[in-house]
Amino acid sequence: MQRAAYGLAHAVAREVKKRRKLAGASVTVLVGKGNNGGDGLFAAALLARRGMRTTAVLAAAEVHAEALAAFVAAGGRGVRLEAANAEELAVLCAGDDVIIDALLGTGARGGLRDASAELVASLQELRPRLVVACDLPSGLDANTGEVHWPVLDADVTVTFGGIKAGLMADPGEGCAGRVERVPIGIEKQLEHNSPELRRLTASDIGALLPNPGRRAHKYSRGVLGVVAGSARFAGAAVLSVHAAALAGSGMVRYLGPQAAAQLVLARTPEALWETDDPGRVQAWLLGSGVAGEEQLERARDAGSSALADGLPVIVDAGALSLLPDRCPPHWILTPHAGELATLLGSLPSTGEVKVTRDDVESRPLHYVRQAAEQTGATVLLKGATTLVSSPSGVVFSQSDGTAWMATAGSGDVLAGVLGALLAQAAESINDDDGAYARLGLKLEDRWAALAAVAASVHGRAGALASANFDGGPLTASAIMAAVPRVIGSLNAEYDRTRP
Numbered sequence: 001m002q003r004a005a006y007g008l009a010h011a012v013a014r015e016v017k018k019r020r021k022l023a024g025a026s027v028t029v030l031v032g033k034g035n036n037g038g039d040g041l042f043a044a045a046l047l048a049r050r051g052m053r054t055t056a057v058l059a060a061a062e063v064h065a066e067a068l069a070a071f072v073a074a075g076g077r078g079v080r081l082e083a084a085n086a087e088e089l090a091v092l093c094a095g096d097d098v099i100i101d102a103l104l105g106t107g108a109r110g111g112l113r114d115a116s117a118e119l120v121a122s123l124q125e126l127r128p129r130l131v132v133a134c135d136l137p138s139g140l141d142a143n144t145g146e147v148h149w150p151v152l153d154a155d156v157t158v159t160f161g162g163i164k165a166g167l168m169a170d171p172g173e174g175c176a177g178r179v180e181r182v183p184i185g186i187e188k189q190l191e192h193n194s195p196e197l198r199r200l201t202a203s204d205i206g207a208l209l210p211n212p213g214r215r216a217h218k219y220s221r222g223v224l225g226v227v228a229g230s231a232r233f234a235g236a237a238v239l240s241v242h243a244a245a246l247a248g249s250g251m252v253r254y255l256g257p258q259a260a261a262q263l264v265l266a267r268t269p270e271a272l273w274e275t276d277d278p279g280r281v282q283a284w285l286l287g288s289g290v291a292g293e294e295q296l297e298r299a300r301d302a303g304s305s306a307l308a309d310g311l312p313v314i315v316d317a318g319a320l321s322l323l324p325d326r327c328p329p330h331w332i333l334t335p336h337a338g339e340l341a342t343l344l345g346s347l348p349s350t351g352e353v354k355v356t357r358d359d360v361e362s363r364p365l366h367y368v369r370q371a372a373e374q375t376g377a378t379v380l381l382k383g384a385t386t387l388v389s390s391p392s393g394v395v396f397s398q399s400d401g402t403a404w405m406a407t408a409g410s411g412d413v414l415a416g417v418l419g420a421l422l423a424q425a426a427e428s429i430n431d432d433d434g435a436y437a438r439l440g441l442k443l444e445d446r447w448a449a450l451a452a453v454a455a456s457v458h459g460r461a462g463a464l465a466s467a468n469f470d471g472g473p474l475t476a477s478a479i480m481a482a483v484p485r486v487i488g489s490l491n492a493e494y495d496r497t498r499p
């Protein structure tokens with residue numbers, strides 16, 4: 001507990017010092033009855049000793065006794081929270097330089113109740129200056145990222161030991177702000193529990209990104225077949241093909257109506273327009289912007305032959321309605337929340353239960369796993385945090401982008417990037433001595449890892465493109481243009497640091 005409190009106090013002091021002098025700054029810690037409240041009180045005691053004006057709002061009749069004694073001995077002031085003073089205390093706290101949320105931690109069942117809920121709901125409306133969550137924002141489920149409202153949005157979450165799954169999945173991650181991990185000596189132990197929710201680091205991604213060998217030629221190193229776009233949604237074809245070209249495909253073969261193909265070739269003269277037999281490909285991308293019977297038929301045919309030949313396939317948007325009864329793990333579905341709800345509703349195994357877009361947004365981790373389990377495919381659920389579930393239930397979570405990426409065509413770019421990586425990796429991903437094996441990834445989970453790599457490259461490209469405009473807005477084309485640089489720098493960074 002002392003290490004946790006020390007790490008928390010250190011982070012709070014550093015954040016306050018970015019804004020003003022520490023001595024005389026005001027901090028209120030919101031204290032619940034368990035050890036989370038204890039961490040908060042010990043941290044506040046340390047901050048009081050560094051000259052901060054400290055108040056503890058005690059939300060339970062009994063709080064961690066030893067921590068309260070340390071807090072009082074350091075000169076802190078305690079106020080008891082009651083239904084009658086919740087709103088008044090919210091107004092007082094909102095004026096403080098920083099609030100520490102130590103109401104509920106990993107031992108919580110359900111969310112904030114009674115006066116605590118009222119205090120937090122009022123505070124959230126008053127938009128406090130700076131909120132630091134102790135271990136996790138109170139009201140989050142540490143294992144799932146599901147949220148019991150109200151929750152006080154944190155600017156920074158200081159979490160102890162390992163990063164909890166609930167801080168890597170929405171809606172929880174969206175409440176946590178920047179997450180910082182404080183080691184408390186249990187990390188070795190954590191390494192041995194194989195985590196079911198993983199986040200790939202830049203160096204993992206550098207290791208997994210496909211790189212052409214010296215003897216590579218365009219046919220051997222990643223030919224992607226694309227059935228995308230339609231007369232109505234020609235842009236999806238243009239974007240997905242161009243993104244696939246930029247992300248390193250050896251060649252892209254496009255199948256679609258002439259009007260769309262003309263636009264595709266105008267933007268990507270490197271692509272080939274295939275009118276009947278597409279020739280050899282290593283992977284398929286089916287569905288972005290696909291509409292109309294003729295183009296759906298092309299997607300269906302390509303899907304059937306891919307299934308027969310054992311080729312990997314990305315199934316996006318319009319093709320999500322064309323799934324076989326059982327998909328293999330090297331079929332990667334890329335729905336957003338609404339499409340996932342529709343997909344789940346269409347599966348016989350879901351039964352009569354209706355799943356809505358809101359359901360998926362409230363429990364993305366649950367539903368992405370369910371979809372992977374029920375279809376047999378790898379499922380990539382797009383969002384601010386993108387989750388990718390392998391049919392085994394192992395999930396990857398990547399959150400590298402910016403909110404500006406929620407823009408038309410962004411998903412088509414992701415599909416193209418994933419297509420390029422899939423076509424390049426298809427023939428080596430199962431190597432026993434390759435990078436996937438070195439990261440301890442079982443065969444059936446490797447497709448999910450590759451999809452997570454694509455999600456991260458896409459997110460990083462968006463972040464880089466926006467940074468080039470001082471954090472300004474993005475188009476899908478701007479995201480796409482940044483992809484080669486992101487791949488280049490991830491590769492270079494990996495080369496510099498690899499063992």
Ligand SMILES: NC(=O)C1=CN([C@@H]2O[C@H](COP(=O)(O)OP(=O)(O)OC[C@H]3O[C@@H](n4cnc5c(N)ncnc54)[C@H](O)[C@@H]3O)[C@@H](O)[C@H]2O)[C@@H](O)CC1
Pocket residue numbers: 001004032033034035036037039103104105106107108109110111112113134135136160184186
């Ligand atoms: N596990 C560990 O190894 C460590 C845990 N630490 C801290 O300990 C915390 C976990 O401590 P606890 O297990 O005491 O859990 P909490 O601090 O979350 O408190 C749970 C307590 O609150 C009550 N409670 C549960 N749900 C509630 C609700 N909805 N409303 C009101 N009361 C509720 C329970 O009866 C229980 O007494 C962590 O989040 C972290 O802050 C750290 O000190 C570092 C080490």
Ligand SMILES: [K+]
Pocket residue numbers: 036101102103104105133134135136137138
């Ligand atoms: K907390």
